[in-house]
Amino acid sequence: MSVLLAGTPHANRVSVPLAHRNGPCSPVRGKGELPRAEMLRRDRERTEYIIRRASRSRRLQDNNDAVSVPTQLGSSYDSQEYVATVGLGTPAVPQTLILDTGSSLTWVQCKPCNSSQCYPQRLPLFDPNTSSSYSPVPCDSQECRALAAGIDGDGCTSDGDWGCAYEIHYGSGATPAGEYSTDALTLGPGAIVKRFHFGCGHHQQRGKFDMADGVLGLGRLPQSLAWQASARRGGGVFSHCLPPTGVSTGFLALGAPHDTSAFVFTPLLTMDDQPWFYQLMPTAISVAGQLLDIPPAVFREGVITDSGTVLSALQETAYTALRTAFRSAMAEYPLAPPVGHLDTCFNFTGYDNVTVPTVSLTFRGGATVHLDASSGVLMDGCLAFWSSGDEYTGLIGSVSQRTIEVLYDMPGRKVGFRTGAC
CATH class of the missing domain: 2.40.70.10 (Acid Proteases)
Incomplete structure (x- = not known):
């Protein structure tokens, strides 16, 4: 992917604030807050689903050799609790996304998407028609073929409404789907990921993502923000610090730190x-x-x-x-x-x-x-x-x-x- 991180402060690292979803620093606070019993139910289901997936593979290999990353998407469950606000498009439109290291594809809800196809969210749906840098990924591209390797279908829709299609199967039964696209992603002042690959969602069947605008994928596969945001230096390196309380703020940092002596x-x-x-x-x-x-x-x-x-x-x-x-x-x-x-x-x-x-x-x-x-x-x-x-x-x-x-x-x-x- 020819994606560059432009204008990054400190040469190779950019930091994005993180907040607990229900804390006063969260843009989605008080919007559809989950009862404790429901949160625990979702969390247990997510854990059991991940462990079932992991239990299918009973062999671990130490990474002494080069890591081979297949062109497929991982799956996760939708009980995430920490959010970050980034800008998408040109001009940048704020999007509050759930932080998820368990999946790699970032996606947001996009227009057109009616009330029966999209869940309620705090901010307006992202409108790709208002962004001068938005572009759908062509069906015949390598990016589309790579994405399609891990999902149902060949990556292109038969009805012609979308170009390169994605569909994520979450363990809860939620199946966010839409058009695989690129646009500018703003992480902070002067820090812009050009041609960021993400999912522009038009159909979030059975999806419940608690008023957030989508998911920020930080998994290990090439679609992850961790790889896309730092193609020139520090690629595939990021860190996060999750705040202990709702009144405090943590951070998501992309790129390799200069000093790791405290780790x-x-x-x-x-x-x-x-x-x-x-x-x-x-x-x-x-x-x-x-x-x-x-x-x-x-x-x-x-x-x-x-x-x-x-x-x-x-x-x-x-x-x-x-x-x-x-x-x-x-x-x-x-x-x-x-x-x-x-x-x-x-x-x-x-x-x-x-x-x-x-x-x-x-x-x-x-x-x-x-x-x-x-x-x-x-x-x-x-x-x-x-x-x-x-x-x-x-x-x-x-x-x-x-x-x-x-x-x-x-x-x-x-x-x-x-x-x-x-």
Whole structure:
């Protein structure tokens, strides 16, 4: 793709603010806010879907060789909780998009799209006719053929209404579809991705994306913003820091940082037939500094990191050990009834100060991430982990990534963590 990042500050990096969807900094705050039970239901469905997909591939290969990225789209579930506002088109029109490292294709809802085909959103639908830089991707192009390799059909519609068509099959049954297109994407003052490839959506069947204008894809495949935004230097490198509360703001940074001395790194793994997932290999878990007795074989299929999933799900054996140790460390506080599938909840009524033990996750290469009360141990008084119901694959959700800058370096085949970043 001949896509260049123009006018990027600091030579090779640009930062976009991130906000929690329901926080005061979010442009979609208070618009269709989900009840807690519905959020947990969606989150559980997304996790189970991703783990089912991952369970189809039982072989991990270390990325010691060049990564071969197939021309297909990954799938994800629609319970993402963090948003970024970018500009699309010329002149740039604000679009508030859900951050998703679990999928690669960015898409927005576009005109024409009537109320029976598009879900309600806060901002007006993007109108490609008002953008001087908009262009549909030709059916006979390599870009269209590459996109079509992972979806139904040949990439071109038979009715002639669209040119190169896309259709994403989300696990919830949502099937956003439309025309594969290019336009200018503005990430910040002077930072413009020319000829950014994205989906201009005209039909979002059964889609519920909580008033956002679309999805910002940051997966591992070529359609990802991570590859498109930095074609000249730092390609395939980005990081994000998810804010801990609704009143704080995090960031999405594209390109390679100049100084990585504050990061701890672990190898990025690849599944043979599910290469769009960001997968890491845990080696140990500690609670309050005490190493849990978890056989190494439990982690043999690794864990997937996903910004669009809220809670973290561990392999059954690992979660059982974590739950036992965490309850023991929190023994002075009475247990509360389970909330949805969260079975380790506490009643803090009458307690002015609550001491929460640190949960430490150690990954291959010795990279250790310490999670405390602010960075993802508890959510609404419950341990923000649950059992995936699978003895092979786990998942690290957004709650366990809060305040931590997570750096994805695809060419370098590694993932880094910097604590206290936002």
